[in-house]
Amino acid sequence: MLNQKVQDVFEEPACGHNKAKSEKDRKKGCTKVATPGAAAGGCAFDGAKIALQPIVDAAHLVHGPIACEGNSWDNRSALSSGSRLYRTGFTTDMNEMDVIYGGEKHLFKAIRQIIERFDPPAVFLYQTCVPAIIGDDIEAVAKAATEKFGRPVIPVNAPGFVGGKNLGNKLAGEALLDYVIGTMEPETTTSTDLNIIGEYNLSGELWQVRPLLDRLGIRISACISGDARYREVASSHRARAAMLVCSKAMINIASKMEERYKIPWFEGSFYGISDMSTSLRNISRLLIERGAPADLAERTEELIAKEEKEAWAAIERFRPGLEGKRALLITGGVKSWSVVSALMEAGLVVVGTSVKKSTKEDKERITELMGEDAHMIDTMTPREMYRMLKDAEADILMAGGRSQFVALKARVPFLDVNQERRFAFAGYKGMVTLVSELHRTITNPIFQVLKNPAPWTPGCRTTPLV
Amino acid sequence: MTTTVKPGENTSPPSEFVSVNPLKMSAPLGGALFFLGLDRSLPVFHGSQGCTSFALVLLGRHFKESIPLQTTAMSEVTTVLGGGDNIQAAILKILEKGKPGVIGICSTGLTETKGEDIVGEVALFRKKHPEHDDVPLVAVSTPDFRGSHEDGFRDAMIRTIEELVAKGDKTVKNQINVLAGSHLTVADIDYLREVLNAFGFSPIFLPDLSRSLDGIIPDNFEPVSMGGTTLDEIRRMGSSEHTLVIGESLRGAGEALLKKSGVPYVVVNRLMGITAFDRFLVTLKNLSGRDYPESLKRERNRLTDSMLDSHFYLGGVKVALGLEPDHLFDMAHFLGENGMELVGSVTTTASPLLSKTPGPKPVTGDLGTLERQAESGKAGLLVTHSHGRQAAGRLDIPLFRVGFPIFDRLGATHRLFIGYRGAMETLFRLSNMMWSRDPENQPDTWYPGEKNPIVFGEGTPEEFVPVNFEGHNERSGGGLP
Ligand code: SF4
Numbered sequence: 001m002l003n004q005k006v007q008d009v010f011e012e013p014a015c016g017h018n019k020a021k022s023e024k025d026r027k028k029g030c031t032k033v034a035t036p037g038a039a040a041g042g043c044a045f046d047g048a049k050i051a052l053q054p055i056v057d058a059a060h061l062v063h064g065p066i067a068c069e070g071n072s073w074d075n076r077s078a079l080s081s082g083s084r085l086y087r088t089g090f091t092t093d094m095n096e097m098d099v100i101y102g103g104e105k106h107l108f109k110a111i112r113q114i115i116e117r118f119d120p121p122a123v124f125l126y127q128t129c130v131p132a133i134i135g136d137d138i139e140a141v142a143k144a145a146t147e148k149f150g151r152p153v154i155p156v157n158a159p160g161f162v163g164g165k166n167l168g169n170k171l172a173g174e175a176l177l178d179y180v181i182g183t184m185e186p187e188t189t190t191s192t193d194l195n196i197i198g199e200y201n202l203s204g205e206l207w208q209v210r211p212l213l214d215r216l217g218i219r220i221s222a223c224i225s226g227d228a229r230y231r232e233v234a235s236s237h238r239a240r241a242a243m244l245v246c247s248k249a250m251i252n253i254a255s256k257m258e259e260r261y262k263i264p265w266f267e268g269s270f271y272g273i274s275d276m277s278t279s280l281r282n283i284s285r286l287l288i289e290r291g292a293p294a295d296l297a298e299r300t301e302e303l304i305a306k307e308e309k310e311a312w313a314a315i316e317r318f319r320p321g322l323e324g325k326r327a328l329l330i331t332g333g334v335k336s337w338s339v340v341s342a343l344m345e346a347g348l349v350v351v352g353t354s355v356k357k358s359t360k361e362d363k364e365r366i367t368e369l370m371g372e373d374a375h376m377i378d379t380m381t382p383r384e385m386y387r388m389l390k391d392a393e394a395d396i397l398m399a400g401g402r403s404q405f406v407a408l409k410a411r412v413p414f415l416d417v418n419q420e421r422r423f424a425f426a427g428y429k430g431m432v433t434l435v436s437e438l439h440r441t442i443t444n445p446i447f448q449v450l451k452n453p454a455p456w457t458p459g460c461r462t463t464p465l466v
Numbered sequence: 467m468t469t470t471v472k473p474g475e476n477t478s479p480p481s482e483f484v485s486v487n488p489l490k491m492s493a494p495l496g497g498a499l500f501f502l503g504l505d506r507s508l509p510v511f512h513g514s515q516g517c518t519s520f521a522l523v524l525l526g527r528h529f530k531e532s533i534p535l536q537t538t539a540m541s542e543v544t545t546v547l548g549g550g551d552n553i554q555a556a557i558l559k560i561l562e563k564g565k566p567g568v569i570g571i572c573s574t575g576l577t578e579t580k581g582e583d584i585v586g587e588v589a590l591f592r593k594k595h596p597e598h599d600d601v602p603l604v605a606v607s608t609p610d611f612r613g614s615h616e617d618g619f620r621d622a623m624i625r626t627i628e629e630l631v632a633k634g635d636k637t638v639k640n641q642i643n644v645l646a647g648s649h650l651t652v653a654d655i656d657y658l659r660e661v662l663n664a665f666g667f668s669p670i671f672l673p674d675l676s677r678s679l680d681g682i683i684p685d686n687f688e689p690v691s692m693g694g695t696t697l698d699e700i701r702r703m704g705s706s707e708h709t710l711v712i713g714e715s716l717r718g719a720g721e722a723l724l725k726k727s728g729v730p731y732v733v734v735n736r737l738m739g740i741t742a743f744d745r746f747l748v749t750l751k752n753l754s755g756r757d758y759p760e761s762l763k764r765e766r767n768r769l770t771d772s773m774l775d776s777h778f779y780l781g782g783v784k785v786a787l788g789l790e791p792d793h794l795f796d797m798a799h800f801l802g803e804n805g806m807e808l809v810g811s812v813t814t815t816a817s818p819l820l821s822k823t824p825g826p827k828p829v830t831g832d833l834g835t836l837e838r839q840a841e842s843g844k845a846g847l848l849v850t851h852s853h854g855r856q857a858a859g860r861l862d863i864p865l866f867r868v869g870f871p872i873f874d875r876l877g878a879t880h881r882l883f884i885g886y887r888g889a890m891e892t893l894f895r896l897s898n899m900m901w902s903r904d905p906e907n908q909p910d911t912w913y914p915g916e917k918n919p920i921v922f923g924e925g926t927p928e929e930f931v932p933v934n935f936e937g938h939n940e941r942s943g944g945g946l947p
Pocket of ligand 1 (some may be wrong): 045067082128130160
């Protein structure tokens, strides 16, 4: 059954990437199979948990031995405006006896305890490798628990070994489609109800966008799943339109909700000033098509004009410190061209950018911005990155947290632009933060200080005190 | 040195007439602190018992040790009549009870106002009591109303050198004097000793708080300091090869030693941070002719790594700094080197270093000045001694406690600041302090005051359509209800 599901989620007709692939490649899916000895990146369970944990008032129970949850809980910065229950690490912490006799009873009791002690609106149940192998049927346990306790218990069947994070995201989406979405009714609906899919409110990024939607009178009926309440997600099938936040991860939710509930959607991004504006325009266009007041378009333009002006003015202030500095931009999911345009606006020279997940149009836009000899990088090994930095081909590396140490060992400033970062970079305010962080990092004197040779380096000319 | 500022003299006319929450500690306290770093010593304040008891309590709160400190217990009458008799009585009483290694007598505001010559009074005692000729007595003039504790500390050191260091006929190879500034902690002195040993030196520290105020549990209780620079060591300082003067304020003491016994000196103004310590080590290598110790190479590597790790938290942090001049100078460079920005800088007494301190020109002032500077400069961190806690509380910013006194935290004397290792430890402590204050973003962080309505409340749903476990939830009719 799980196998079928995995096949299903790869058959994604709406995915732009998939359409361009050959029949054979499409079957393989968009997640590469991990290579022994050369794998980096989380498992499917990790991906599923990342996708669902931001539902803040639910309990998230991991069925497995201690490693899966023990090594990963509370390690991400998805923020909540209310309940903190989502950050409580729940696991069955399976022991040897469970492994021998099966862990289903243990799991059932764990659910009971959580409901008794924490009274959450729902419990998400995550399958992991060990119980999957010994045949614990979490669907059956979830069903029994739901009936017994009168509380939704949602099985998330994404044990780590089935694939990587991306697949896990998708399986999490399937769990929502199968067991959550459409199971409750909203108290009221409006003509501007919008779903945002694939936004996790990391470091509070949703809050860099949400107030702007509020100003336009647009109601987020559900963000799946950043700062979400269970009830919102469960009744999200009544929204008028949806935005899929640029990433291939949760496309199944968007397309199946369109299929089932006729909710039109578009794919967009909140990163970069122009992307943000485009997204706002698309949101208002879709909502107007579904019956929102026609003046929304006009008001959206006014808001965009004002916010863009403010953002560019703020970015301009950092120009003196950034003018002519060379940045190397290696991002995972973030669409790079719109960030590139913000960087260039701040006076930076982008010496290379990753295009691993960019579409053909994205690449064209990058060429447009950076010129014909734009250095587009598909994949870059840490060794190559180190060499580039060591040879002073860039003044700053902007990349995911894992590349941090590559940059720092080369004594080159680094800015974390991937998921576990400390700062929120979405929307107009986020881009200003990005540029100000760049400025703060590039101007830090330690990089100059650290270039001084140690006193014992041959040829060191440090002078003695007199 | 081009600037000639007499220590303890204010260069600029005071612009403030009331000191609001003083930053400065008194000169006699500095004198007492110096004497406490000598073995079996007993500092005596020539003044009323109140001055002595305040100093005693403050020193005790900082070091968490019982502090030997005596008083000449001047009364109203003796003050008017002159305190010579009280000094003599106090010395005799002390000698009756035991025989301290050194008796250090510091004057106070009270007795100086009366115009007493403390050095003369002690000379008088010598004349009157030849039977006590072998008792080392050092008298120093430390009026409360001139200078700060850095000044009192130096003056006590100069007087000790003048009184007790021997001429020095022959030079002992590899013996080195370290005139240890009052801003060095016990841990700093230990570290410095380790480093000097590694270069093959046998150092004599004057004073040596690492052996006296470092928490020794004695066999029997004596009302004198236990451990510290011994009298014999002080005498032998005249035959050292070099003197390291740690802190500009002690230049005069280095000079006194040069005059008395011809030992050349090097002034070391900075020991914190990588750049400063690199230079210091080059100096030591040149003086010793030995190669760099391996252990320091590893420490430097660790420091560079910790600088990188901590710059994420410290870069761009605005700091208001209040310390004695020597300490201020070293700390200001260190903070700047690590990407922090000084927005306020307050000190206690005049010093030729002030014009060379990075950041805004330090002003002589109090914690009130510092608080104002911190506020107007939008400081995110206050660096000063424990008395800064109220200001930090009002400004709602963290306080990094350095200097003297630190009475509301344990372990102040065992914190290492200098050298590669001290820099690393300090960076970690600073980073953790800032990190623990990292604010979590809120729904209205970016658009203050704008509401972020949550459509549904949290909690237990009253009603829900039960999860359909028999296959997909094929409910239709979504979108428009
Ligand atoms: S791979 Fe399996 S066992 Fe490992 S963390 Fe992921 S779910 Fe747990």
